[in-house]
Amino acid sequence: MQKRLIIFLVLLLTATVFAAGCSNQGQGPAGGDVVKIGWIGSLTGDTAVWGQSELNTLELLAGELNASGGLLGKKIHIVGYDTRGDATEAVNAVKRLVSQDKVVAIIGPNASSSAMAISGTLEEMKVPDIATVATNPKVTVMDGKVKPFNFRVCFIDPYQGAVAAGYAFDVLGFRKAAVLYDVADEYSQGLAEFFIKTFEEKGGQIVAKEAFKSGDTDFRPQLAKIKATNPEVIFMPYYFKEAALSAKQARDLGIKSVLMGGDGWPSDTLLEMAGDAVEGSYFVNHLDFDDPEVQDFKQRYNAKYGKMPELNGYLAHDAFMVLVDAVKRANSFDPVAIRDALETVDIEGITGKIKIGKDTHNPEGKEAAIIKIEGGKYKFQQKYAVTD
């Protein structure tokens, strides 16, 4: 038995090493005319849908770029690794990308926690990273200092929270708001905090603040408390699964308030699961899915993968465009030169204008889209920006 086991182990390890070696060689044509761009994100776990959409988008765009002559005369090859949404895995994946695969830049991750954990490695190896939907302010700026190798193409939580609160107060004219949020989720905590801050600053009143934890499926106790305070609007900054469940339960309890969400909402699943419950609700999004500018990308994606891109796909698209622009202007594949060029990016992406701020590494003044759910469809209301 022991011998057989040892033989099995040795075989397994050899097979693994062999497979790893093969797949590395098998990726794209060999030689000096291929440049690798890394991607990290979740391909497994509860956020896998979004990660897969990002990787699909990048492979689609890289394929198109290569077909039209490549970048600076070289072919682009995307190397993507799964992080399971885990920060430890993200650090491992980045170490592998920068040292073994020798990528010139990294796109992703979508989770803020992973994006914050990889900063040290990026700075040590001097490779830039463009996060897709990592919205925590601390991803690019820490203690007032900008992190030299971290960039992103999305707006940040304080901004999104302020947009939601501003729209609810100024445009919809609500004065009494309740907040239900996921206490065990970084994104939800951040958004709830900044919504409350802005709404109260404007003179509104937060009548209830209730929390649940990721994985909960029954929100009735919290909703019952919220119902008693009779708010005009309930802010629900969490992902679509919980949003659908809590919206349904709110309607079951007879809550008539308008529901409002963040960029965790947009998904076809939301409409399927929640149905009428989310009718008349609003949410903040990075873009308008029906915007003529994004139709072309949607069609190309659909033609290759047979489904529509998720929200992350659009941001991965813009992250890729930002990177291509930086490489072209740097006229080099040197990671540090790319980093320098990233600081002065000013392009028109499909999710809006992206002008990277030198001191924040965020896209400055990027407008948010307000979407209303009407007749079981997402209906774009307006672009909305907050000015300080």
Added chain:
Amino acid sequence: MNWFYIEGVLILAGINIIAVLGLSLLTGFTGLFSFGHAGFMAIGAYSAVYFGERMGLPFAVSVVAGGLVAGLVSLFIGRLTLKLKGDYFCIATLGFGEAIRLVLDNVQVFGGARGWPGIPLKVDLVTVTIFNIVGILFLMFLINSRHGRSMIAVREEELAAKVIGIDTYRYKVISLFISAVYAGIAGGLLGYYLTFLQPKLFGLQKSTEYTIMVIFGGIGSISGSVLAAFILTVLPEMLRSFAVWRFVIYGAAVIFIMIARPQGLMGGKEITLKGIAGILGIPGRNRKTARSGEV
């Protein structure tokens, strides 16, 4: 393979080894199953970083102090739960681990669920190796001492141990304390290696992973635990090119080995210098006893 990447994986393996050594004492030698060790790890991690970054203590001191805080918490938890028998203790630790994570999610001083970024990188391979050597040596001496034998007695037959005069409750408390200190130290090292802490890192999945490592390595074997922690940290990294199939293969490998070898990799035996000499065919005086597993 590039050294920068390998070094990162080795550091992570070293950190896991420390946590698994601690759990090995509790599960492997004392016979108590815990599904809450990530909780002790979280306490150690957050305390260590708090001592180091907010109070300015030196790195090594703050990591050890973090371990001791985890140990102190375990004394408190142990008083409440160690009177429980078998499965009940296991469930209690499961609840404890989740409770710690949710408390940390809510403590905004430490960043809450959004995490604590910007911790300086202070862990390298040398530091982890030193902690590992000290950890392994301490455990070896403990297991071979009277106390270690008492713990094994508790595992084998608690009633009989009581009859011959071993204070079983006390040995369970000591075992839990030491294993919590190990977990806490591993947590502190993880924080200073990742430069980022988040309660999500210390979920039930982490606790389960460590328990799998102990059983995979073989109950009651220090070298088995070390080997298992190493293999099960390195394996997912080697499988990286398989993308979405990675953890399917990982899971299949674990299942296969547990079927082929229910007693774990080492199955209560230890790798010793004499044993290695024996396998290599170098004549030794005491070959038979060396291979039978006594350290």
